[in-house]
Amino acid sequence: MLEVRELHLALPDRSVRRPFRRAPRVDILRGVSFHLTAGRTLGVVGESGSGKTSLARTVLRLHRPSGGQILLQGRDIAALDEAALRPLRAQIQMIFQNPLSSLNPRHRIGAIVSQPLALLGPAGGARVRGARARRSAAEALLERVGLPSAFVTRYPHELSGGERQRVGIARAIALRPAIVVADEIVSGLDVSTQAQIIALLRALRTDMGLALMFISHDLSVVRALCDEVLVLQDGKVVEQGACAEVFARPRAPYTRRLLEAIPLPEVDPGWIERAGVDDD
C-alpha cells in the first residue's frame, strides 16, 4: 500500500540568514523506512522536534525529499512534480494537528468537506456536481464522523475543539483515500474527547479499510490504537516493531527513556470503548 525506503529530508536552516547566499541546509530526516498496510495502524512516536511532522509532510509530498523512495501502490512519488502528483493525491490524505488553523476561517463547514469532492471527485469516482448534491454529500460526511448535519452552514470558529477535529477527519475521508496520516490530532483535546476521536478512527479504519499513520508524542494513546510503532529520534528510526512488543520490551535506550518520562497510568484496556460508546 505505502512503502517508504531510506527517506531523507534536508530543509533550509531558518535560523541562519546570510545575504546573497542560500541558507545552509539541515538534515531533518535521515533514512526513515517503514510500510503501511490496509486496515492497520502505524504509530509514530518521538519527542518534540524529532521530525514527526516533517515525516508526515514528506510522505504527503508537501516537502520534496532529498533522497529515498515513497512507493504509493508500487509507484515512486518521491520525485514527482506537483502536476503529476495531483491525480494521486486523493489516495493519501492528512489530518492536521491544529484543527482551527487547518480549517479556512472564511469557509463554511459544508464547503470545507465537500470542496474536494466537487473539484476532484473521490478516488476512482466522479466529481460531485450541483449545490444540492454537494450539500447532501457534506451532510453524509458529517454524520459519518458523528456531527449533526446542520453543521454544514456553520463556520469553524463556531465549533468546539473536538468538533473541529471531526470536521478535519470528515474532510480527510471525503476523497475515500487508502491512507490517512494523522499528526498529533488529539493533543489539544481533553481526555474524554480524545477517547471519542480515537474510537471514531478505529471505526473508520475498519469500515473503510484505511491504512493509518498515527503520530503522537502521547504513548498511551499510541498504545491504545496502533498495531506497529516506529520510534523517531533526531530524524532517525531508533526502534520499530509490533506495538505490544515495543511497549513491553523496549530495546533502544531512547524508547525506554520515553516510556519512563511519561508516567503511564495503569491502562485499563476498556477505557476507549466506554468513553466512545456513543460513537459507533
Next chain:
Amino acid sequence: MAASQLLKRLLLAIPTLFGVAVIVFVLMRVVPGDPIAMMIGPGATAETAAELRALYGLDRPLLEQFGIWLADAVRGDFGISISAHQDVARLILARLPATLELSLAAIAFAALFGVAFAVTGAYWRGRPPEGAVDAFAALSLAIPDFLWGLIFILVLGVLLPVMPISGRLDPRLDFAAVTQFYVVESLLRGEFRVLGSLLLHLVLPAVALGLPLTAIIARVLKSSLIEALAQDYVLQARVKGFGRWRIILREALRNALIPTVTLTGVQFTFLIGGTVLIERIFGYPGLGNLAITAVIDRDLPLIQGIVITFAVMFIALNILIDMTYALLNPRLRHG
C-alpha cells in the same frame, strides 16, 4: 455591521464634525490675511470696508460669529462665498461630483493593480516577478502623488504629448450635462465620445493619485498572502490536489484581505486629501481645486464649507471601510 453600530458611528460623527468646525473657524481667524482687503483692493475707503465687514458679520465677536455660522450650517446653509458671491453649498455641490469621480477612479485603479501585483508577487515568490513588484512598490512610495502628477505632465503631456493634461473634458465636445457626475451621466446617456474624452482626462490624475495606495496595497497584501499561504489550511488544500491559482485566489486571498483593508484604510483618506494638489496640477475642476482658490482669497465661508465637506467624506469612508471589514470576516458578522 449591524444597524445599531451604524447608528452609533453616525452619532459619533456629530462631535467630530463640531470639533473640525471649531478648529477651522479659529484657525482661519488667527492666520494673517483679511478677506475684505483681498476683495476690495487698495483703493477703497475705510467706510466701504467697514460696510462689507458688517455685511459678512465679521465685525461681531468671534463666539457670536461662530454661533451664527453653526445655526445656519445645521440647516444646510453655509453662507455666501466672499470671493464668488454665490451660495457656498451650491458651489460645493457643483464641484463635489468631479472630485468623487476622480477619487473613485484612483481607488479603483489602486485596488485593481494593487491586488494584481500582490497576487503576482505571491505566486512567483522568490523569482523575478516578485522582485519587480517590490521594486515598483518602493519607487511608487518614494515619490509623492503630486510629483507623479508633474512627471506625467512632463513626459506624457510635453515631451511625448499623447495625453490631455488639463481639465475634465475636451472643450470642443459640447455636453449639456444635467448632473455634475459627468462620467456616470455620459455612460447612462450613451454619449460615448464624451465618455471617452472624460476617461482620457481622468487617467493621469487618477493614476498619479492612486499610485502610492497601489504600492501600499501591493506590499501589504503580498506579505499577508505569503503568510496565509503558510497556513495549515493551505497545506490541506495542497494535500487535496487543488491548483496553485485556486489556492491563492480562493483559500488565501480573502483571509489576506483583512489585514490589508485594516492597514490601507487610513491611506484611503490620504488619497482624498491628495485630490487638493492633484486637481490643481491638472486643472481639474473639483473641490480640491476650489479649496486652493478659496484659501488664496481668504474666503472664510467657502473654506469652512469645503473643510466640513472633506470631513464628512473622511467619516463616510471610514464607516465604509469598517463595513467592508465586517463583510470579509465572518467572525465579526456573527459575533
